[in-house]
Amino acid sequence: MLITDVRAHHIRIPYDAGVASFKQGASAIAAVDIVLVEVSTDAGLTGWGDAWGYVCPRSTATAIDEMIAPQARGLEVPDAVGIPLFMERIQRNLHLFGRYGITMFAISGLDIALWDLAARVQGEPLHRLIGARKRGRIPAYASLLKIGKPDLVAQECEAALRRGYPAIKLHETTVPPVFAARQAIGANIPLMVDMNCPMDGVTAIAFAHECQAAAPLFLEEPVWPPEDFTTLAEVRKKGGLDLAAGENACTFYQFRQMLAAGAVSFAQPSVIKVGGITEYLKVVALADELGVKLAPHSPYFGPGFLATLQLMSLRDDGTFVEVFYMNRAACLWRGHIDVDATGTIAVPDGPGLGYEPDKEIMERYRVA
Structure with a gap:
């Protein structure tokens, strides 16, 4: 089973926190930004991941599109045993772009999606x-x-x-x-x-x-x-x-x-x-x-x-x-x-x- 595509989806859901507030700099934030990572396969199965992007969703999505997708597209979907080796290879390939922050947020999204896929292939919940x-x-x-x-x-x-x-x-x-x-x-x-x-x-x-x-x-x-x-x-x-x-x-x-x-x-x-x-x-x-x-x-x-x-x-x-x-x-x-x-x-x-x-x-x- 091959990875055919890796896509980032930027979702913004408004919220009401009542008397509380969340600010980045001088700007109040009133919505949760979610960067979903969708990993598609040639077998029709899809895995879903999540990359941190609360105040940087477009940056995180761009990192997925420009750095993560080219690293994963066309490769064999790893099983649970193979995911750590798969992800270490991607971390090594991308180390020049930073081991922390945006690069690792994007890597996190792919990793979660691959674990989701591995469990779906087995028809089991992830914990099992x-x-x-x-x-x-x-x-x-x-x-x-x-x-x-x-x-x-x-x-x-x-x-x-x-x-x-x-x-x-x-x-x-x-x-x-x-x-x-x-x-x-x-x-x-x-x-x-x-x-x-x-x-x-x-x-x-x-x-x-x-x-x-x-x-x-x-x-x-x-x-x-x-x-x-x-x-x-x-x-x-x-x-x-x-x-x-x-x-x-x-x-x-x-x-x-x-x-x-x-x-x-x-x-x-x-x-x-x-x-x-x-x-x-x-x-x-x-x-x-x-x-x-x-x-x-x-x-x-x-x-x-x-x-x-x-x-x-x-x-x-x-x-x-x-x-x-x-x-x-x-x-x-x-x-x-x-x-x-x-x-x-x-x-x-x-x-x-x-x-x-x-x-x-x-x-x-x-x-x-």
Whole structure:
């Protein structure tokens, strides 16, 4: 079976996050950009992948069209054993264009699509191709966008609990919203704080000390730059709180540097950034070897989210799947990935990633 084509589809689905906001520079963002990767074969089977592209969708799509498609088109579709070798060859061929960022986002999309295809060929869900499923439903945490005002943070936390979420993550960089959230949700609900790399080491240590009484499960990426693993390890050692990081790390090798430095208690591979399922599995094996917990990064709604559910189902470790707390105008998966009243999401049982994207939704929200 040969790969006949690799195509990128840019889908933009508007959302309403209420009092929260997400900005890149001075521009507010009110839509989720998804870059779907479609791998077609001469046997009529199709695999679907997902490449990170929230604020760079056209760049990511161009990378797929110009770099990824020529590398894969016309080659034999690899099976599960052959995918790592196939992807290593592509990584080697493209290393001149960068081992991180856009190039690796595009590589991630192809890798996920190939795993989807490999499982579809077998007529099995992806998790069964890799190992034994241990969870049929994954608990979700509400990943709130940045709000800033403590009273509004408390209001949104309470609303998320009413919708069934069993845990909350903030995107805040000041102390009052953290304590407002803890007061709103009570002592027994897990609370996490994602900071998006704003501080130097001294400031991050002070922030951690100030937050201790609110008992966050972890602080996520408190340090700039994110690859300064030495400073991150210092904050973890002196700040008195567990740290998480990894959404900005690409490839197993950067995770190895981070974990070897003792920088984190929780590793956060993002399947649509790190290099796909192949690299994600390497990170998981390394984390297990070094005794580091997992907290996968997954605030997306394309095939990468399905892949994350499939991968998380292989572990009975109590981890939560991350879900952006927002109301979307549409869903590529016909509502199958919505959080239910128990605060969980069902792991798909269909072939491959489990579902086919809704073609009508794709066309309605396609960006030319």
